[in-house]
Amino acid sequence: MEDYIVEMRHITKRFPGIIANDDVTIQVKRGEVYALLGENGAGKSTLMSMLFGMYEPDMGEILINGEPVKFRSSNDATAHSIGMVHQHFKLVDNYTVAENIVLGVEPMKRTLGIFPSVDLKTANREIAELSKTYGLEVNPTDVIENIPVSVRQRVEILKMLYRKAEILIFDEPTAVLTPQEIEFLLKIIDGLRKSGKTIILITHKIEEIKKIADRCAILYRGRLVKVLDVQSTSSQDMANMMVGREVDFNPTKTPANYRGDVLEVSHLTVQNANKFDVVKDVSFKIRSGEVFAVAGVSGNGQGELADAVSGLMKVYSGSIKLCGQDVTNDSIRQRLESGISYIPEDRQGVGVFLDFTLGDNLAIRKYYKQPFSQGGILHFSEFENYADKLIDRYDIRCGQGRKTSLRSMSGGNQQKAIVAREIEEHAKLIIFVQPTRGLDIGAIENIHKQILAERDRGAAILLISLELDEIMELADTIGVIYNGQMMKIADASTLTSLDVGRYMMGVKEA
C-alpha cells in the first residue's frame, strides 16, 4: 500500500460549454515532485484549483492523507496544509514582504498591554529565519512594488511555508522568470523536496519536468492520458502525448535572405503617462526577410516600443520610418494602411472585441473598405465568406463557427484568430508581442511556423518576447532591452542564451 498524501478520484468539473476535467484520478506520493503536464485548456489549473478549494468538483472525491475532505474555500485547504503559488501573484503591492506573508495569520501582541496589534517584529524575525532555512533570500521589510518578479515569487513561496504547508502547488512558476532565475527556482524546489515537502508542479515546459519531477501526469483536453515515470520517458514521447499527435520540435528555419530595409527606428524615446522615459534613445533597423527579436525581462520598455511603432503610443523624440517613409506622426490607421500588422501583448484587452462574434473580429482590419462595405453600409455576406475562409485556413476552433462569441473561445484560439487576421493583411512589417504567451506546445509550434513563413515571404518581423527559448529559436537578429535602452544588438548566431540572459539583467559589455 503506497503512502498517498493527495488523492483525487474520478474528478469531473464542468463549466458552461466545456468539460474542464473529465473523470480525472491522480495520486500523489508523500515527498515527491509530481508534475501536471498539458496544453493550455487541458484542465491542469482547474484540477489544482479544486485541490486548493477554489472550486468544488461536480463529481468525484478528494482525499488528503487518506481522509476524504470537502473544501469550500481556500481557507479549508490551507487548514489541511496545502499551499499554492498562483500564476498571477496575489500580493498587496504597497505592503512589505513580511506584511504580505503574515496577512491573515498575523502574530498578535497587545500594545501597552491593552490594544491588540500586529507583532511585526516577531514576524520579521520569523520570516528572516524561514528564508534562511530554505535558502529563499528576501528582505522582510522591503515593499513589494520595489522588488523584482523573481523575489515576489519567493515571497509567495514563503507565504505557503509560513502557513506550514506540506503540499505545495506551483502554477506555471517559470513563466515570468529569466533562465538564471529558473535554474535558481528549480534548485529551491529540489531543496523543498529534500526537506520533506510534497510538490505539485503545473507546467507545459517539458525540460523543467525532466530536470526536477519524479512523476508526471499528462492531461489532454480534460482527460488524464497517462501517469508516467519521468526518468524512463523521453521528452519527445511526453510532448506527443501532451499534444495528442506528433510534434516537430525544431521547425526547419531556412537561412535568412535579407532584402531592403523595411523599418528604421532612430533615436526613439517614448514617455509614459507620468512623463517618465520608458524607451530611451533606441535605434535599430529591420530588413525584409528578417526576424528582429527584442529580448528583455518584462517591463523594460519592450511593450512601449511596440506601441510606439504601431502608433498606439506617442513618440516623444526620434523618428520611425517604414520603407523610407517617415510615419512618426501618422495616425494609427494610416500606419496600418501603409503596411503594419500588430499582434498585441494584451490579446483580450487590445487585440479583440470579446463581445463581438468571431466573424466581426476577423474583419476589423477590413470592415470599412470595399468589398466589406460600400457607402457606409456593411456587407455581411462578405464578412461571412472571409470569416469562413480564415477559420478553415488557420484551423480556428470555435463552437458555432463565425457566430461564436470571442469571449467563449479559449485563449489559444483567440490568439489564432488574431494571428490569422493580421497575417492575412500581408503587411510589410509584422509586430508580434508575446505571440505564444500562455499557449500550449501545439499552438506555439503552429505560430512559430507562421512567423517563419511570413519572414520567408519577405515581411520584416519585430518579435518581442519574454521567452528566451522562443527568441533563440526564431531570431535572425537579437536586440536586448534593459531599462528602456538597447543594451546589445547582434546577429543571433553570435549569442548564446546565457549571454542574452546576462544582458537582460543589465550587464554592460565586458
Next chain:
Amino acid sequence: MSKQNKPQTRQKKAWFSALLDSEKWNGLTIPMLTILLTLVAASIILLVMGKNPLVAFLSFLQGSGFFPKASYGGGQGILTDLFNFMNILAPMILAALAFVVGFKAGLFNIGIAGQMLASGFLATVIIGYSGLSAVLAKPLVLVIGIVAGGLLGALVGWLKYKFNIHEVVSTIMLNYIISYLCGFFINTYFADSLTRSSKICSDSARLTWTNVNIGGVKCNLPLGIVLAVAAAFLVKFIFDRTVFGFELKAVGTNVRCARYTGINVGRRLVFSMAFSGMLAGLAGVTYYCGYYNTIVPKSLASMGYDAISVALLGNSAPIGAIFAGILITIFQYGSNYMSSTVGVPKEIASLITGILLLFSACGGYFRYMAHRRLEREKDEEIEASRAAKSAGEPAESPNAENREKEGKL
C-alpha cells in the same frame, strides 16, 4: 402513477429552461417572464391593500385607451385616450433611444432631461412665438430640436475627449445650468402672467394636431409617434448595418481595441454623443411643443431619467425601447384613471415600475439559472446512463434519487 408523471414534469421544466436559454428566443422570453413576475408581485401588494388586482390592471389599460372605460366625458372616447397616450409615449421612446445610442458607444447620457429642455425651450421661443404657418413652423421645430440637442451632446462628447471629463458629471452639471438658464429667461421675458409658466407655444408650431374630430370624438393627433417609431428603426439600421454603427459599438465595448483597430476614438465619442443629443432634442420638442405647449420654469422632465430605465428594460435595443416605452407609459399614464376607479394612490404606479425594473435587472440571472438547470440535467442524464450501463439496472433508480436531490435544492 406518480412515477409516470414525474418525467413529464421534468420535461416541461427543461422545455421552459430551454426557452429562456435559447439564443433565438431569450430576447422575448426573458422580458415576458419579467413582466409576469412583476404582475404577480404587484397583485400581492394590491391584494394586501384589499383591492382587486385584476380591476386595477384593467383600469391601467383603460386609462391608456386600450380598453373602453365605463363612461366618457362630453366629446371624448377611447380614441381620445389612446392618442393622448401615444402623444406622451413618443417623447418617451425618443428619449430612451437617445440613451440607447450613447449606451451602445459606452457613454452614459443622463443629460437627456437637460437636452430636452434646451431644445424645447429654443423651439418654443424661436418658432412657437413667431406666428409662422404650420407648414414652415412644424419642420423648423424639428430642426431646432435636432440642432440644439445635437450641439449639447457634441459638447459633452468633446469635453470627454478633450479634457477627459466624465460624461455623467458634465451632463448632470449641464442639466442644472440649462434648467436655471431657461428658468431665468422664462421668468424674465416669456412668463404667462397668470400661470407663471412660459407663454403657450402656438398651435401651428405644435407637433400635435389638437381637437381633431374623429368619429364624433375629439382627439389630439400626435405627430411625434410616427417620428419615434421611424427613429427606432433608423437607430437599429445604423447599429446593425452601417460602418458608423459598427465603430460606435466597437468604441462602446472596448476603447483600447477600437484604438488599435485604427478608429478615431475621440471623433466617435463626439459623434455618438451628438447623435444621442439629437434624439433627446427630438424628445424635447415632442414633449414641450407637442404633448405640452408650455414650459414650467426651473423644472426638468422626469422623463429624461425614466428613459434610462425604459432603455435598460428594453435590453438597450432600439426596438426593445418601443415596447418597454409602451409598458412603462401604460403604468404611468394609466395611473390617474386607475387611482380614481380602484381608490389606490397613483404612486402605486411608480412602485410597480420600480418592481419591473428590479426584475428586469435580474434578467441575466434568470438566463444563467436556466442555463445551469439545463447543464445539470445533461449531467444527470450522462450519470444515469453510466450508472445504468455499469450496474446493468434500469435507469429508473438513479433518476429518482436525483429528482429527490433536486426537490431538496
